[in-house]
Amino acid sequence: VEPRHGDMEPHSPGPSIWPVGFAVGIACVLAGLVVSRPAVVIGAVITLIFGVLWARDAMRAGRHPVEETPAPTEAPPIAAAAADLDYEVKTDGEVVRYPRNKFLELTTLGLGGVITAIVAVPVVGFAVLPAFTRQETPGVDLGPTDNFPEGEWVEATFLREPALGEVTRRTAFVRYNGTVSGDPNYTIISNRCVHLGCPVQASGPRNDEERETVEVENSELTLTPVLPANYSCPCHGGAYDTEGNRTAGPPVRALDRYKFSIVDGNLVLIETYAVAEVEGEGARAQIKAYGIQGPGEHVDGLSGWMYPIQPQDLR
């Protein structure tokens, strides 16, 4: 039968102003995160106070005192019958609980639990763990270093993992900066926008007539000369200068870069790393480098504390 409207029936916790205040506090925190820090503190205090009051109210056993059930005056007949037995049995209300009964109940539930765990743990592990293990990616061969003239940008598209196919196609902007104390120096910027991962484009002329296709082991890559004034993202308007520093829009850091090495006269990309910001240019650039993190994640400052560990830290 439908309980009637409103507050006529006793129920716990009863209606109160505390949840409303709690919700106001949460709203204040959320709004404060956007507009002002002091509002966050005020909101947190409101949330805490009303939360405590709400919890205190909820823990009282209703507003109406519970009537005490009168104690049974005499033992139920079944318990009286049990008293005649020559071993001890316990009564649970009206039902006699023999020790064997209790034992079988526990073993059935316990064995069922153990069997479930034996089956479930590997299955759940299989569902979750593969995403976090065995992730080493091979280096990417970008072909002979002659393809990258000094001081000019080349847009390279390549397969990160040729075995997995086109879905791993990635783009990097490569500039040879000449040699620094005998070692070749490259600026290699990943085109993954550090806002939410869309592909940034080189804003500027693009020389498609001189596009080259280079055959490398297992796959081929294309190299296109570009003349970027900056890099910009089509999704939400993030913009970066040619060193990858954010100049406009929502990105939270500078564009990621690739580590590289020279193997047998070929330029080989190894892995990406995150960059907070870059001072200076080309070979003299001072790069604040961090381990790679996902797009949208701060790497430095107060907000960087929100991401204390990364999945790759556990490998």
Next chain:
Amino acid sequence: MEPNRTYQPVPPPSRRKQRMSDKIMALVWAPLNWLEERSAIVSGTRYFLFRKVPSDSNWFHTLGSATLTAFLVQAGTGIILAFYYRPTPDEAYASIRTITHDVTLGWLVRGMHKWGASVFIILLFLHMARVFLFGAYKYPRELNWIIGFTLLVLGMLQGFTGYLLPWDQTAYWATVVGINLNGTGPVLGPFLAQFLRGGDEIGPNTLTIFYAMHMLLLPLAIAGLIFVHLYLVVRLGVSSPPWSEEAAGAPRLDEEPRGPGLVRPRARGRFAR
């Protein structure tokens, strides 16, 4: 009814007609009786369908059933689409094109699934708005509100995972953005994103993970929760509208108006029945 009016009694059916209809009814009822005796399915269905509802329930109360219907349409069309869809990076887009352009009536079933997805979410929100504005989430139905909210989240996850499956540029980049958005959550965000991607980068695994979630995990979870949702609806009954003077068929016990509240019975003469 006017008191002085007289009515002609309906003439009893002829005996031959009577016997004929008895036979037909017996024929219809024979298998149902067989089932009823062994499973109580007929009385169970009656108990579920022919419940007492408030006499002043209205069309807004049908939004929940409409949402359920939309879900069943999604389930049915989705199963048929799975006959032809291939969740691999090389074949997914081509198989979607095949369904749309080559398979007989494929365009219709895919269209129903695509537009039905939006209908499902819209109906979810309308149903939620009805429950909120009618105050039907209040005691003793708070648990059903929580289950309903979980269903909303699962429904939106269905939208997120289903959006990737056509595997075109929009689908791919929307999913990249969606996963990275999850990745920006503090502390656990990067791990959630890693799980959704099935690795460091979006790849073939991402597509199959999303496919399995969209096809198996989430629909099963939604179906299970809908079952619990309906169980609680049957157990607790349908709530009356806020302007109602009666509570689900039972007359009010207190006739005197209550104190000043937001909604006082009889205070809204326009709606009083």
